[in-house]
Amino acid sequence: MKKHILYILLFAVVLGSCRKSDGPLDVDLSKYNADNYAPDPVIDKWLTDSLNLPYNIQTVYRFERNLTDAVRNISPIELNRVLPIMQAVRNVFLKPYEKVAGTTFIKQLTPKQFVLYGSPSYNDNGSIVLGTADGGRRVVLYELNSMNFANGEDVRRKMRTIHHEFTHIINQNVAIPPAFEQTSKADYTADWTGAANTAAVAKELGFISQYSRSSFGEDFAEMVAHLLVQGQVWFNNYVNTTASAAAQTALRRKEKEVKDYFKTYFNIDFNTLQAEVQKVLKESYGVVDPADVSQTLPNWLLNNRVNTITYDPSAAHYTTYGSSAAFTTVYNNYKNAMSTLNARNLNYIQFVFSDATTMIFRANYTNPASGASFNADYNFKFVANGTTGLTTFTKQIPEPSTTGNYSNAAGIASSFEQVILPYLTNRQFIADWLPTTLPASSPLFRTFGGFYVNGTPANYFYGPIVLK
Amino acid sequence: MESLFKNFFERWGYGFYMQFDGQDGVKMLSDFSNATATTFKASTYRIKYVMNTSLIFDTYNYITTLQDPGASVNGGTNANGLQSDIEFEYLRSTPDSVILIGKRYRNYLYLIKASAAEKTSFENGGYLTAMNKLKNYFVAGFPHIVLNQGGTEKKIEMWINNSTKVVDGDYLTPQQSLLSAASGFAFGIDGAYFSNGLVSEGVRFRGIKWKTDTEMVAYDSAGTEYKVGLSPAPLTLLHLAVGAKFRLQANFRTIYPGTSTLGSAIVGQYVNNLHNAYSGFTFVGGALTFTFDIANRRLTVTGWHTQTAGAAIGTGGWNTVYLQLYQGCQRGIYIYACIRTSNTSIGGKRICTEPDGRSW
Numbered sequence: 001m002k003k004h005i006l007y008i009l010l011f012a013v014v015l016g017s018c019r020k021s022d023g024p025l026d027v028d029l030s031k032y033n034a035d036n037y038a039p040d041p042v043i044d045k046w047l048t049d050s051l052n053l054p055y056n057i058q059t060v061y062r063f064e065r066n067l068t069d070a071v072r073n074i075s076p077i078e079l080n081r082v083l084p085i086m087q088a089v090r091n092v093f094l095k096p097y098e099k100v101a102g103t104t105f106i107k108q109l110t111p112k113q114f115v116l117y118g119s120p121s122y123n124d125n126g127s128i129v130l131g132t133a134d135g136g137r138r139v140v141l142y143e144l145n146s147m148n149f150a151n152g153e154d155v156r157r158k159m160r161t162i163h164h165e166f167t168h169i170i171n172q173n174v175a176i177p178p179a180f181e182q183t184s185k186a187d188y189t190a191d192w193t194g195a196a197n198t199a200a201v202a203k204e205l206g207f208i209s210q211y212s213r214s215s216f217g218e219d220f221a222e223m224v225a226h227l228l229v230q231g232q233v234w235f236n237n238y239v240n241t242t243a244s245a246a247a248q249t250a251l252r253r254k255e256k257e258v259k260d261y262f263k264t265y266f267n268i269d270f271n272t273l274q275a276e277v278q279k280v281l282k283e284s285y286g287v288v289d290p291a292d293v294s295q296t297l298p299n300w301l302l303n304n305r306v307n308t309i310t311y312d313p314s315a316a317h318y319t320t321y322g323s324s325a326a327f328t329t330v331y332n333n334y335k336n337a338m339s340t341l342n343a344r345n346l347n348y349i350q351f352v353f354s355d356a357t358t359m360i361f362r363a364n365y366t367n368p369a370s371g372a373s374f375n376a377d378y379n380f381k382f383v384a385n386g387t388t389g390l391t392t393f394t395k396q397i398p399e400p401s402t403t404g405n406y407s408n409a410a411g412i413a414s415s416f417e418q419v420i421l422p423y424l425t426n427r428q429f430i431a432d433w434l435p436t437t438l439p440a441s442s443p444l445f446r447t448f449g450g451f452y453v454n455g456t457p458a459n460y461f462y463g464p465i466v467l468k
Numbered sequence: 469m470e471s472l473f474k475n476f477f478e479r480w481g482y483g484f485y486m487q488f489d490g491q492d493g494v495k496m497l498s499d500f501s502n503a504t505a506t507t508f509k510a511s512t513y514r515i516k517y518v519m520n521t522s523l524i525f526d527t528y529n530y531i532t533t534l535q536d537p538g539a540s541v542n543g544g545t546n547a548n549g550l551q552s553d554i555e556f557e558y559l560r561s562t563p564d565s566v567i568l569i570g571k572r573y574r575n576y577l578y579l580i581k582a583s584a585a586e587k588t589s590f591e592n593g594g595y596l597t598a599m600n601k602l603k604n605y606f607v608a609g610f611p612h613i614v615l616n617q618g619g620t621e622k623k624i625e626m627w628i629n630n631s632t633k634v635v636d637g638d639y640l641t642p643q644q645s646l647l648s649a650a651s652g653f654a655f656g657i658d659g660a661y662f663s664n665g666l667v668s669e670g671v672r673f674r675g676i677k678w679k680t681d682t683e684m685v686a687y688d689s690a691g692t693e694y695k696v697g698l699s700p701a702p703l704t705l706l707h708l709a710v711g712a713k714f715r716l717q718a719n720f721r722t723i724y725p726g727t728s729t730l731g732s733a734i735v736g737q738y739v740n741n742l743h744n745a746y747s748g749f750t751f752v753g754g755a756l757t758f759t760f761d762i763a764n765r766r767l768t769v770t771g772w773h774t775q776t777a778g779a780a781i782g783t784g785g786w787n788t789v790y791l792q793l794y795q796g797c798q799r800g801i802y803i804y805a806c807i808r809t810s811n812t813s814i815g816g817k818r819i820c821t822e823p824d825g826r827s828w
Contacts, residue, residue, distance in 0.1 A: 037514050037526075038492040062512055063526035063554065073537040073549055073572075078528040079511055118528050119537050122547035145528060146538075 037062060043082050050090060051114075055107055059086055060115045067115045068140060075119035077144050084149040085116060085141070085158065091284055092159045092229075093166065096276035101268045109169060111139040118145035127193050130158075133165035136172045152287035159281070160229040167221035174265040180257045181216040183250050189213050203242055206250030208235075223258045227270070228277045233289040240293050241387060291440070297449045298384040298391065298431040300465075304356045309450060310463040312348035317448070317464070321435040324452075326459035330423050337415035338365065344412055347373060349420075351463075357381055359393060361420060362405070365412065376409035378416060380424065389431040390454060393424045428454040434462035480550070480633045481652030481663030484531060485582065485590040488513065497595050498530035499633075499655040500542075505596040520557040523568055523577075553577075576663070586657045599655045603630060605684065609698040611676075613637070613686045615669055624668045625703045626676075626696075628653060628660075635660070637668040638704045638713070645762075646704060646712040659684065711760030717781075718756040742773050755781045767792045767802070 039045070043061075051057040060067060063076035077085075097106040111133065120128035120143040132140045139162065148154045187205045189197065192214040202210045208226045212219040227235055239251045259270040281287045300306050313323070313331060335346040344365040352360040361378045379396035399406045409416070429451035436457075438445055450462025485497040487508075494513045498504040511529035516522050525531050533542050534552035544550040553570025556577045560567050566579040582590065589595070605611065612625040627636040635653040640646055652663035659677030666673040671688050676696060679685045684696040710716065718724070718735040720742060727735065735756060742751040754773035761768065769792065774785025794804045 037512070040512070061527065062514065063524060065555065073535060073547065073551075075532050075536045075549075076525070076527045076554070118532075119541075122537055126546065 040079075043079065046083060047086060051086060051094075055094060055110055056112060057110060058113045060113060063117075064115065067138070068117060069121060072121055073119075074117050074121055074142070075145070077116045077118040081118070081144050081147065081149075082116065085144055085147070086114065088149070088155055088159060088285075089114065089162060091280050092155070092277060093162050096273055096280065100273040100276055101266060105266065105268075109136075109166075109173060111137055111166065111169060113138040115140040116144055117142045119143060123193075125193055131161040131165050133168045136169045139165045149285075152281065152285040155285045156229055156281060156287055159277075160225045163228050163277075164221045164225035167224040168217065170266070171217060171220065174261075176217065176220050177257065177261060180220060180254065180261075183253050183257075184216070184219065187213060188215055188219070190215075203238070204244050204247050206242070206244070206247035206254075208238065208251065208254075219254070220258065223254050227255065227258065228274050229281070231278050231281075231289055232271075232274060233292050237290055237293045240299075293387070295446070296386065296389060296431075297433055298389040299386045300449075301353055301382075301384050301391075301431060302356050302386050304353070305467055306353045306449075306465055307468045308353070308466045309351045310348060310466070311350070311450075311461050312463070314348075315463070321437045321448075324458060324460045326453075326456070327461045330419065331461075334363075334415060334419040337418050338363075338412060341414045341418070342412040343368070352377075357383070358396070361416075361424065363409075363412070363416070363420075374408045375405045376412055376416070377405035378409050378413075378420075384431055391429045391431045391451060393429070395421060395425055430454050434460055481654040481661065482531075482534060482633060483654030483656060483661065485595060485657075486579075494525070494529065496530045497590060498533075499595070499599055500530055500533055502596055502599075504530050504533075505599060505655075506593050518555075518557075518571075522555055522557045522571070524556075525554045578661075582657075589657050594657055595655070598657045602655060602660055603628075605698075609700055610702045611684065612697050612699060612703055613668075613673065613676075614695045614697050615671060617669065622669055623697065623703055624666075625699075626666075635662060635666060636713070637666045637673070638709070639668050640704060640708065644708060646708045648713050665689070711762040715760065716758040719781075720751075720754045738771055749775075751775055751785075752777045753779055753785070757781075765794050767794055767804075 039048075047059045051059060059082070061077050061082045068074050094106055094110060097110075115138060117140070120130070122128055128143065130142055134140070141158070141161065144158070147158060184206055187207070191197070192210055197210050197213055199210055202213055205213070207213050207219065207222075209222050212222040226238075235251075235255070239248050242248050242251065262268040262270045262273070278289075282289075297306075311331070313328065331349070334349075338344050338346050345368055347364045347366060350362040350364065352362050354360055359380045359382045361380060363376045363378075364373060365376065366373045377399075379399055380393045381396050382391055382393050384391040399409070402410070430453075431451050432449065433440075433446055434448060434450040434452065438448060447465060448462055449465045450460060452458075452460035483499040487495045489495075492512045492514055493510060495508045495510050496504075497506070497508060509529050511525065511527040511532075513523060513525050516524055518524075531552075532554055534550045535554045536542055537547050537549045539546045539549070542550050551573045553572050553575050555571040556568035557571055558566070559569050559576075564581045568577040568579070569575070570577065589598070606626075606628050610625060612623040615622040615624060622639060625638045625640075627638070628634070629636075633652055633654065634650055637649045637651075638646055639648075647668065649666055649668045651666040653660045653675075654663060656675070656677070659675055661675040662673055671694075673686045673694070674689050676684050676686045679693075685693040686696055687693050704713075718739050721740055723732045723736055723740070738756045739754060741747070742754040744750070751773040752775055754771065757770045757772070759768045759770065760766075769790040770782075771788040771790070772782055772785055773788075774783075776784040779785055792804055794802045
């Protein structure tokens with residue numbers, strides 16, 4: 001068969017050379033079929049000076065059918081969007097890598113061709129392609145015309161695509177360690193756009209995005225892109241708001257493997273790289289980190305960071321920020337009961353969190369006969385939900401000691417058992433930053449905290465937080 | 469240069485004014501919207517040999533709006549847009565025109581050289597003025613082309629639809645049948661171009677233009693001009709247009725102003741009882757469509773109803789079709805044959821009255 005083809009080719013060549021009627025071809029090849037378009041004095045100059053010369057990167061922004069899917073309708077980019085997107089590529093992608101991983105690294109590995117299109121590329125199933133990376137050398141970006149560069153989140157979304165694609169290129173140089181694939185191996189599916197794969201489902205399976213489920217290669221790239229561009233706070237929130245412990249473990253394991261990969265194979269400190277990307281996004285594009293969901297009072301309690309919360313009704317902050325009428329009644333009932341039953345005067349009460357599961361209810365009182373003040377301690381166990389703040393107190397029986405504050409407590413236990421014990425153990429509470437009149441923007445935010453009765457926000461107590 | 473752009477379905481047409489600067493730069497106006505008719509937009513183009521000499525609009529401009537695959541951009545469908553082109557290959561040229569054809573959807577692009585006066589007008593907001601002038605002309609009266617063929621005067625009435633950019637030409641034969649033709653049209657500075665040509669009574673009209681400030685003429689490919697008359701009342705009687713051009717449609721929970729009491733009761737029986745489980749089921753959308761088949765003297769009544777919010781008429785729901793023959797139509801009065809049916813599912817209502825007044 002091979003011989004046959006060779007014969008035909010030879011025959012064609014011979015035939016061609018015999019045609020004497022052809023004169024010498026008088027074609028100036030520098031003009032024939034020329035595609036030397038006139039460079040734009042601003043756009044093309046910047047692209048040449050800032051990307052082509054230093055990094056050997058070509059930017060194809062004028063419509064080229066053959067660099068995209070030829071059967072699809074794709075629109076070219078608007079002229080005024082070329083520079084903003086490529087400046088973002090330089091600032092958010094090239095520069096951080098150059099600074100952290102070194103000039104050689106980025107010059108060697110960066111895609112050498114960026115192809116820009118204005119419209120999305122529609123898939124048959126209605127989803128759209130935002131970008132592709134081909135052969136480690138070309139990145140194609142879509143949907144640039146609808147981008148609002150004044151909106152940092154828009155820039156973030158597009159830069160995530162670029163970091164995602166670049167991760168593929170890195171992976172083509174050093175393959176993803178096989179261990180990475182094992183973490184979520186059972187849950188990868190080609191039908192990642194299917195109705196069953198909602199964002200919530202993907203999250204509960206331990207994936208950073210729906211697209212992550214398509215394959216471990218995409219999972220890896222999505223992990224890198226989200227960690228770098230969305231930031232660590234966002235990632236931690238994502239993990240912390242995952243209900244399934246297995247998903248949290250999977251996400252944390254994959255995070256570690258991603259970071260190890262960069263360190264082991266490229267000697268890149270991923271956290272430094274992440275900080276660089278975040279710095280430019282925040283300084284140049286005005287993005288802000290989301291509120292850290294781990295910074296909740298229940299999380300502080302569970303992490304054993306809080307020492308005490310004190311309720312002293314005479315304190316000035318109850319005048320400034322208000323107090324709960326329902327709880328004031330509880331407190332006064334206790335005070336009156338102590339006076340009547342125990343002949344002692346209540347000064348204030350305190351919630352002492354001695355560890356992540358123990359709360360000591362402490363009453364400070366004065367003996368009117370001597371004028372001396374004492375503390376009475378009653379131990380509780382508590383369980384708190386880090387996300388919802390739902391907290392339940394149960395009495396610890398017996399008390400851990402019979403001396404000191406516990407001895408004092410035994411002496412005035414009747415008033416405690418009449419008022420405080422049922423109040424704390426007969427209901428569920430929500431631990432939160434209270435009072436609600438103190439906004440998150442206030443410098444005093446998170447210096448006060450307390451509990452309100454689950455479902456009855458008007459029944460609450462709070463006080464200044466003393467940390468450990 | 470001025471260009472005329474013919475869109476898919478060989479119907480829609482769009483007009484552009486393009487200034488090519490010879491340095492790959494092009495500035496455009498378009499009759500796509502009032503805004504695009506007054507504000508120039510700059511982009512690039514290039515001439516490239518790709519199997520044939522090609523003109524490629526290689527950055528985004530108004531012409532790309534038609535090609536954009538995003539439905540929200542141009543009112544087309546996602547992934548397809550309006551099925552238009554941005555790459556055109558050379559077909560032929562005349563002394564004042566270059567004719568190109570789209571590489572993908574085979575839309576024609578006619579580049580017609582603009583005169584100095586037209587250039588000045590385009591650059592000074594004249595395009596929108598011209599568009600409004602023509603639209604107003606069609607609002608003020610009922611324009612028709614007057615065609616003299618062998619001593620017989622024929623009037624071809626024109627209707628334009630500014631949103632679909634379609635012009636209809638209706639000719640009422642002496643036998644009172646309506647012949648309707650359609651073409652896309654694009655606004656020019658001195659009239660309108662019919663993209664595919666409006667073919668009526670053997671003549672392919674290529675456009676209409678202002679002869680004087682108030683009078684228009686139509687012209688064919690040879691340049692022959694035909695008078696355009698303006699009638700105060702439509703030449704095409706509605707009952708002749710029904711079936712030939714139009715069908716009647718009543719929409720979900722809507723009785724249009726002007727509907728008679730009896731008409732409201734009949735139509736309302738359907739459209740106003742879809743949402744309230746009158747039939748035992750609750751619907752969120754529906755329409756009642758009367759389609760007349762003139763040749764076969766049939767009226768098809770289609771009741772469409774859906775439980776999918778936002779579904780387009782005729783899709784994503786159910787159609788109940790009822791066919792009725794009619795004996796004829798004189799001056800808009802239809803005489804129906806009565807077909808005995810045992811179908812009482814339509815709410816048990818009488819649905820037919822015999823000519824002698826018996827109803828059942």
